[in-house]
Amino acid sequence: MITKMKKLTFLVYHKEYELFLQKIRELGVVHIVEKQLGEMDDDLQQFIQKRVLYKNMLQNMYAWADKQPDETIYAEQSADVLTKEYEELQVRIQDLNQQLPAISKDIAQMEMWGDFDWQSVQRLEKAGLYVRFYTCPEKEFDEVWVKEHNAIIINEQGGVIFFMTVTSQAVELERESLRLPSLSLSELRQKQAKTEEMLVQAKDALKAFCKKNYRTLEKCSIQLEGDIDLLKVKRNSREMAEGVVVLLEGWIPEDNQHEVQTLLDNSSVYYEIRPATREDNAPIKLKNNAFTRMYEVLTKMYGMPDYAEFDPTPLVAPFFSLFFAFCMGDAGYGLALILLGFFLKKKMPESMRGMMNLVITLGVFTSVIGTILGTFFGVNLFDLELPDQLKQFMIVGKIGETTYDKQMLLALIIGVVHICIAMLVKAIGQTVRFGFKESLSAWGWLLLVVGFIATGGLSFFKVISEDVSTWAFIVIGGISAIGIYLLNNIHRNIFVNIGAGVWDTYNMATGLMGDVLSYIRLYALGLAGAMLGGVFNQLAFMVNDAAGPVLGWIFCGVILIFGHTLNIAMSCLSAFVHPLRLTFVEYFKNSGYNGKGEAYKPFATVKK
Template sequence: MITKMKKLTFLVYHKEYEAFLERIRELGVVHIVEKQWGEMDDGLQQFMQKRSLYKNMLQAMYNLAEKQPEETVYAGQSADGLVQKYDDLQLQLQDLNQKLPQLNKDIAQMEVWGDFDWDSVNKLKEAGWHIQFYMCHERDYNEAWTEEYNAIPVQERGGYINFVTVTPGAVELGLEPLRLPALSLSELMARKTEMEAQIVATQDALSAFCKANYRTLEQYSIQLEGDIDLLKVKLNSEEKAEGAVVLLEGWIPVDNETEVKDFLDNSGVYYEIRNARKEDNAPIKLRNNAFTRMYEVLTKMYGMPDYAEFDPTPILAPFFSLFFAFCMGDAGYGLVLIALGFFLKKKLSKSLRGMMNLVITLGIFTAVIGAVLGTFFGVSLFDLEIPADLKQFMIVGKVGDTSYDKQMLLALLIGVVHICIAMTVKAVGQTVRFGFKESLSAWGWLLLVVGFVCTGGLSFFKVISEDVSTWAFIVIGGISAIGIYLLNNIHRNVFVNVGAGLWDTYNMATGLMGDILSYIRLYALGLAGGMLGGVFNQLAFMVNDAAGPALGWLFCGLILVFGHTLNIAMSCLSAFVHPLRLTFVEYFKNSGYEGKGETYKPFTVVKKQIN
């Protein structure tokens, strides 16, 4: 649910404003209203750029520190000095890495000619003998060059000949002489060894620098966040009475009203507090129980609700868990998720342990739903020798003598219920926000869809007779048509309403059926995962029978472990993405949820996240 908010407005004497802001920040419960007074302040823009620099640099430093930075913070280091030192080491490493490929290229070129001394070549040149290096295609090589120019082939490779000429003067063969590196092969190899050692040393120096100074830069980044928040608050303040007083607006949760009032009374400032209105763009603070709270991260992925909307998390939580379990469809995989959640909960940082509670919860749902669907590590539980009392709880096989699969119909039934709940939320939400008269169309569609579904279900199970169901359809359709076609907007002409109702009918007829059919993916994904698990089981035991008792069990175990691990990984990915799609598309669309609310972010002292 959404926490109720209070609008807070206060006037502060300009000379006391700085001290007052510091006390407000220490209080840590006031969400300051951000206003646009024009272009971003130059100081704030510089702070934002520096924050981006620190963020990217910290991420790189954390990886270079092998994710194990020292905990010491060095007060004597300046932030600019740390950034400069880091950039110098990176530039030095980048320069060495750029020179190494060229050096390797020179070495590859000189390896053709071997290790010779350039001083000897230069001495021969001073004595009147010119030595030139060439490379040409085999068909272009002239054997006469051997006698005329003392041409000596050095290497033949890939259809090309490398050769050298030794003549009393410079010659022209119609070929361009090669320009070789000025260093010998041994000198180049020595320089490469030295450069590789420099690269290793620079990398070690960079890693040591990151380990030693990560926490220091992190502390500067935290201080910068506080400076940014403070500057934003100042920029969102409005001077009144020719600058004598400063006006500031904010929001506080109802739970903190007494605390804030006591603080403001002691501060001696003028203030006003009122309840948030529907039209106010009040920030959103979610308040849910322990189970629902785990799923708030999914709501935040789409967008926080508007203050006048409903919090979708209480409905999202059970349905997402059900969808996830249906897509996994295997009780054994659910037990693996539970064990994995408890194991990682002890290994991961504190900030990630909450996610493991979600993994454990999803594992519990998967284990229960997987047992109902009759699958355990790809094995059909219904085909095993288990008590009949347990089998009666399993949903497997076909419906009677028909060709309809029970699990497929169950997936469609879940979709119908999910969309009906979404339409109910939409009707109630529009009534709360705009009034009953402005939401007659939503109520009409809700009555039509839910009424037809309930009537059809009662008629199918012979609870009511055909005559009763026929009259029920007529009455429900007639009442719904009034809201859909005649009163969908009481401020418009009735003929315009009829046209708008026909357009809504087309959209509902095409969209609603597609939305319901989308829930077949729950059945399809669960079926695919179960079939793939069964294939790995068959393959493993086929290998066991073929390889004999000793190696057979070894290979059988390896195939089972690898196969089911791979299947769990793929199933988890599908079981997360597709339920999320059913929630974000089918449910949110039919419930009218927009998710454009602003998250409650109190002006407070920025603190380091403890891992």
């Protein structure tokens, strides 16, 4: 459900404004109203840029600190100094990393010429001789160069000749001479080793820096977050009476009204508190029980409800769990999720334990639904020698003498129920927001769909006669047509309403059919997971029979563990994505849910 909100407006004397904001921040329950104030000022823009910089730095520093930074905080260190030192260390590492490929390239080039002394070459040049280095394919080497230009072959490799010439005059051959590195091969290798050593030292220095200063920068980042919030609040305040008083507006949950009033009564502040109306753009704070609260993350993924809407989470929770379990479709996989959830709950931080509770809950649903669908780690439970009292609850096989699968029909029935509930929520929501007269079209469609399904079901099971069902169809269709075609908008011309009703009929006829058929994915994914699990079982025991008693059981165990682990991972991914789609598309579309509300974010002290 959505927590009731109160609109808070107060006037503060300008000299007491800073102190008052500090008290409001410490209380931590007031959501400040955001106003459209044009372009962002320079101070706020710089703060936000610093926040991005600090966030990226902290991520990198945490990795460099091997995820185990020191807990000491150095209060005398400023964030600007830490940023500068960090960037200098990063530049140093980057520079050394850029030097190594160049050195390696020079070494590869000099290895063709050997480890000679450049000073000897320089002494020849001082004596008036010209030394040049060349390379050419072996078939293009001219023996005349040996006689006329003292060509000396240094190396031959891969059909390429490396040679040099020593002449008394500057003579160039019919090919361009090479420019070799200025260091010898041994000097280059020494330089490479020294550079690699310097790189290791630079990385060690950066690692030590990150370990030592991570918590300090983290504290600076938290302080910056607080400064940003404070600056935003000041931007959303408005000076009145020539700057003597400051006007500020905000929202508080109804449950926190008493403590806020106590603070305001003890301050020299004029204030007003009034209940939020459905027309107000009040922030949304969800308030649900322990089971439903686990699924609030799904609602937030799509978008918070408007203050005038219903919180969809109480209905999302059971249906998403059912869809997830149907897609997994295996009781053994459900037990595996339960064990995994309890294991990770002990290993993960407290902030992630709620997510592990969700994993455990989905595992419980999967175990129950998997048992009903008759599958345990790819084994068909209905074919085992189990008590008939247990088998009678399993939904397996075909429907009578037909070729239709019972599980496929169950998936379609679940889809129809889900969509009907969505249409009911839409009708009730429109009635609450706009009144019954403005929601006659929604009630007409609900009556038509639910009434026809109920009448058809009763007639199919011979509960009512054909004559009764015929008259029921006529009455339900006639009453529904009034709301759909004549009264869908009481403020418009009747002929316009008829045209709009015809268009709605086309959209509903095509949309509802496609929406219902979308639920077949529940059956298809569960069937695919069960079949793949069965394939791994068959493969494992085939290898067991072929490899002998010892190796056979080893290979059998490896195939079973690897195969079912892979199948569980793929099934979990599908069982999350597709139920999410059924919720976000089929349910939210038919329930009229928009999800454009603003989340409740109180002005409070930023915590780690």
